[in-house]
Amino acid sequence: MMLLILSILGMSAAVNLHDEVIDFDSIAFFSSRIPAGKFRLYHGEYREAVAPNSAAERVVKLTDQRAVGVVNGAQTAGVVLATALGGSGTFYDLALLLKGPEGWKHVDTVFLGDRVEIRSMEFHENEMRIEMTTHGPRDPLCCPTLRVVKRFAVETGRLVEVNSNTADEEEAGIVGPVWEWNGTAHSDGKRVVPPDSKNYTIQWLKDGTLMVRADCNSKGGSYSLNGDSLTVTIALSTLAACPEGSLENQFVHDLSDGAARLVTHPDTLSLDLNYDEWVMTFSRKKGP
Numbered sequence: 001m002m003l004l005i006l007s008i009l010g011m012s013a014a015v016n017l018h019d020e021v022i023d024f025d026s027i028a029f030f031s032s033r034i035p036a037g038k039f040r041l042y043h044g045e046y047r048e049a050v051a052p053n054s055a056a057e058r059v060v061k062l063t064d065q066r067a068v069g070v071v072n073g074a075q076t077a078g079v080v081l082a083t084a085l086g087g088s089g090t091f092y093d094l095a096l097l098l099k100g101p102e103g104w105k106h107v108d109t110v111f112l113g114d115r116v117e118i119r120s121m122e123f124h125e126n127e128m129r130i131e132m133t134t135h136g137p138r139d140p141l142c143c144p145t146l147r148v149v150k151r152f153a154v155e156t157g158r159l160v161e162v163n164s165n166t167a168d169e170e171e172a173g174i175v176g177p178v179w180e181w182n183g184t185a186h187s188d189g190k191r192v193v194p195p196d197s198k199n200y201t202i203q204w205l206k207d208g209t210l211m212v213r214a215d216c217n218s219k220g221g222s223y224s225l226n227g228d229s230l231t232v233t234i235a236l237s238t239l240a241a242c243p244e245g246s247l248e249n250q251f252v253h254d255l256s257d258g259a260a261r262l263v264t265h266p267d268t269l270s271l272d273l274n275y276d277e278w279v280m281t282f283s284r285k286k287g288p
Contacts, residue, residue, distance in 0.1 A: 022077065022097075022104055024062055029095060029106045033083050034058065056086035063092075069123035071154045075099040078128050080118050089114045089141075094121075094130065094152070096159050107157040112150070115141050127162065128152045137208065137222075174225075174262070174269060178203045179282035182268075184254050186278045192250055200251050201285065214251050216242040221256075230262045230271065254280050 025041045039046045044062040049055075065080040077097040084090050096108040112118065117133040129151050136146035152159040181200035183193035194200045201213045204223060212219040212234065220236040234256045242248050260271035260280075271280040 022068070024079070027097065027104050027106055029060075029081070031060065031081070031083065031093070031109070033085060033091065034060070050086045054086075057084075058086060059084045063118065065118045065121050067121045067123050067128065071123065071126050076123070076154060077104065078121060078123070080112070080121070092116055092118060094128070094159065096128075096154065096157070098157055108159050110152060110159045110161070113144075116144055119147075126154050128154065128159070174264060175204045175206050178285040179269060180285050181251060182281040182283055184250070184278050184280045192247065194247050194251070195245075197283070198285075200247065202255065202282070212252070212255070214248040215246045216240045217248060219252065225262070228262045229259050231259045232256050254278065 024044065028038050028040055029046075030038045034046075034048070039048075039060065041060070041062055046060040047057050050058055060081055060083045063080045063082050066078065068075070068077045070076065075098070077099075079095050079097065081093045081095055082090050083093065091114050092112040094110045094112055095106055096110075097104050098107050099105075112130070112132065113134050116135070119131045119133060121128060121130045123129075129149060131147065131149050133144045134146050134148050135141065135144045139145050151162050153162045154160075178201050180197040181194055181202075182197055183191055185191050199213060199215050203211045205211065208222055208224070210221055210223050210232065212221070214237075217238045217240050219234050219238075221232065221234040223230060223232045225231075232255050234252055254273060255271075257273055260273045263270045263272065267284045269282050271282075273280065
């Protein structure tokens, strides 16, 4: 299916799709943030007083992030609306528009975040892909730093979130599968190989946490990925006494000893640690 993808700059309230002009000012938008529930834009904005005789205003603005395409045979558009309610917050919503016999209609909304940055959006097949900067675990509300990619399927006039990863994770493809440790090769020629890779695994989760099996113990923690630089923090562990010869301590030490350079392939990945002093290799787990 061929899609038409547009990125429109500026605050114009209309966009051209082939020879057709979409007049956003003519569309009745709905929002739970507006007491009346519905509103219309005027030159790309809607304003109303927060209270009678108040100088503070609720303001909804049509941002410059918009995409238009054909999804399942229907002309479809997505726009991002920014709403300020008179305080410090600015709330960003993704509005889904469909064209019917009576013109364009706002049919669904998804909240994207408060004081986030929408970097790009586009349709791909029946999905809308949004790259944005949102808040990491330690970010103040003023200053988000975490780049994420949100994907929404367009299904019968609704936006259904199907996947959200950090932008770096999406490129690396490490999130989700369980990875089994094949071993660690040291620069002096020493090589450590686990007797059974299935007992030494790691799984990166999309919320920035991780799950580790280190022989007889289960561990947890967090990770950060910036480009190909990966940092792992192990913070939790069960306290079973593993048998003699266990590589539990070696495995955890290698994983969490500073930032590693991540190298990925379809079914394998490696972590080059401590300036290539040692390299850990992993294989994607097959089967249940």
